[in-house]
Amino acid sequence: MKTARRNVLKAGLTAPFVVSAASASELLPTPPEVEGPFYPTIAQKDKDFDLTRVQGQQSTASGEVLEVHGKVVDQQGNPIEDASVDLWQANTYGRYRHPADTSEGKLDQAFQGWAIVPSASDGTFRFKTVKPGAYKVAKDWSRPPHIHFKVSKRGYREITTQMYFPDEPLNDIDRLLLRHNKEARRAMISTLVGNTAIPIYRYQVVLERV
Numbered sequence: 001m002k003t004a005r006r007n008v009l010k011a012g013l014t015a016p017f018v019v020s021a022a023s024a025s026e027l028l029p030t031p032p033e034v035e036g037p038f039y040p041t042i043a044q045k046d047k048d049f050d051l052t053r054v055q056g057q058q059s060t061a062s063g064e065v066l067e068v069h070g071k072v073v074d075q076q077g078n079p080i081e082d083a084s085v086d087l088w089q090a091n092t093y094g095r096y097r098h099p100a101d102t103s104e105g106k107l108d109q110a111f112q113g114w115a116i117v118p119s120a121s122d123g124t125f126r127f128k129t130v131k132p133g134a135y136k137v138a139k140d141w142s143r144p145p146h147i148h149f150k151v152s153k154r155g156y157r158e159i160t161t162q163m164y165f166p167d168e169p170l171n172d173i174d175r176l177l178l179r180h181n182k183e184a185r186r187a188m189i190s191t192l193v194g195n196t197a198i199p200i201y202r203y204q205v206v207l208e209r210v
């Protein structure tokens, strides 16, 4: 009884970051997903939190600007400080800046495409980017908009995963996302919060101790 109450309390305190049911005693570790073929290989110095601007350029990235406000926590919901949050994504045209991406989507020289940001003392991290475009991987399969993540911190299992956006029809037919159960899918899909000029998506990363 006591434990149940504690869990409900804990869920309340950490809302809206809680992704699993309030009755669970521990948070579900962020489900792993394939790294995919487009982890950046072209060296770039600019890997800061603002992916809509590239150092030394006047123009800004094309596409729908948004922010992701994230948090790295352990399975008890405690913040994890100074985790390395490494993320990469396609531009608004669904194209990666990677030699292996030979799709027809346009390259956008003003889009940074890659960032490595640390989590703060309260576990939070944030970055500004544009919504990644969907892209075709097979005749009958287009990936829904997603952002790739690799999150690591000494003492925890490194996680490679993908973050999705809510209410995307392609989510419901994506061959990767559909391999996960409902609870895991919920954990991988970010939440749109509030009604701000720049949309804010909330996303939680739960790391498992090694």
Ligand SMILES: [Fe+2]
Residues within 6 Å of the ligand: 036, 038, 090, 143, 146, 148
């Ligand atoms: Fe991808």
